[in-house]
Amino acid sequence: MYPSISIIGAGNVGHHLTLKLHQQGYNIHQVFSRKLPKAQALAKQVNTEACNHVEEINREADIYIVAIKDDGIASMAEQLSFLNQDHKIVAHTSGATPMTVFDGHFENFGIFYPLQTFSIQKEVNFEQLPFCIDGSNTQTKATLTQLAQSICPNVYDISDQQRNVLHVTAVMVNNFTNHLFAVAQQICKEQQVPFEILHPLIQETTEKIKHTSPKAAQTGPAIRGDQQTIERHLNFLNAYPNYQKIYKMLSQSIQDLHKNL
């Protein structure tokens, strides 16, 4: 028997998880969001009930997936602690929040964290993303692992400590990388060069690391020690003092990392 699932939170992650679990044949028991229209829009897509008050969340599901903002998880756990009367499983989807946030509220709790950047509009390829699972006990971990495996082939057993490492490094490879794209776009726009010219290079940068380690794939003036080019770039970046600092720091860091080769 498939467990029935209630989804707490109708943001990017809650949205895509709900659709995927429904599509996979799970019964979505309730969809909760503080914003009723959001809960209703999502609930309608999976033929279930929407609610926007925590008191409306009932005890009839088997698994409760909390997919809300990080800073709301602790207080949500407190409000959901009545679920422990029936030994329900409560799991959250946050990369940033320790599993221990549930300590003292539940007996069976865990992590159900799909490591990917989600947008409401864009379909998610569950074949591609990694699922990080943890659980307060063997049975809970097994149940959450099975649930993840039924919608995704790449399921990992990841401790709080490992998840923290993944979250810090995810910020680096996603948020910071994207910011560098934004900086490049701003400069191109202000200098009247079409940013699109850089698109193929950006695609190739990530294409490369499918086959080569990023350390081995490193190119550019910093690793070549091409001081003349670095100076010309820094000179240009006089107009952008903050980006000049970033340029210096990252060039130095490239040289430091490869000094130890």
Place this chain on the structure above:
Amino acid sequence: MYPSISIIGAGNVGHHLTLKLHQQGYNIHQVFSRKLPKAQALAKQVNTEACNHVEEINREADIYIVAIKDDGIASMAEQLSFLNQDHKIVAHTSGATPMTVFDGHFENFGIFYPLQTFSIQKEVNFEQLPFCIDGSNTQTKATLTQLAQSICPNVYDISDQQRNVLHVTAVMVNNFTNHLFAVAQQICKEQQVPFEILHPLIQETTEKIKHTSPKAAQTGPAIRGDQQTIERHLNFLNAYPNYQKIYKMLSQSIQDLHKNL
């Protein structure tokens, strides 16, 4: 009549350009590299003559493409100045070197710069990459543009100043981005978390900007102002003081860029 072309330099760019031009039906007249075996290996693939002394480069080609290291271009220009007797076209493939490096040596000179990261082993998709062209006069620019268009659909007329902008921003979106991948890999390795878990996120990061501007695509604790998560990350990065500095600086930069929204 297709012009005949001599290639000066058998590195990554020279290698791929030679093969592509040959495949497109151009006669490759000579291949030069200081390292004779390298010149020979490439020349053999396109049924032509290899040489490793500048004096062996003859006057029989129509266009000379200089694809050598940036800091060798000025001296190569001097040594090739005899080509100007026949008004030959000489172009270099560097993103970092101004066209003016050829001033005083030739009358017909220009830029033939494919903006992409090349590896000898990996085939280059000329359908995807942008070609940046410039020329010392209308006729030269037209000839180089035609040559580029015959092997690539995306040809841009780019001035020295614009090429400098593209080169700085290319360093940001390629070299720096790749370095962040390398940093993440190092941390994952040392913390015994498989770096491969981050691969799908990395791919999605660049996939996203095909449809969304990077500024609009920004996510993460910095843009959310999630100070608690930032603090936990910085705390973890105490073990990596240099990466902690990068984390702080880029988080600040994200917040600065979006403050002005």
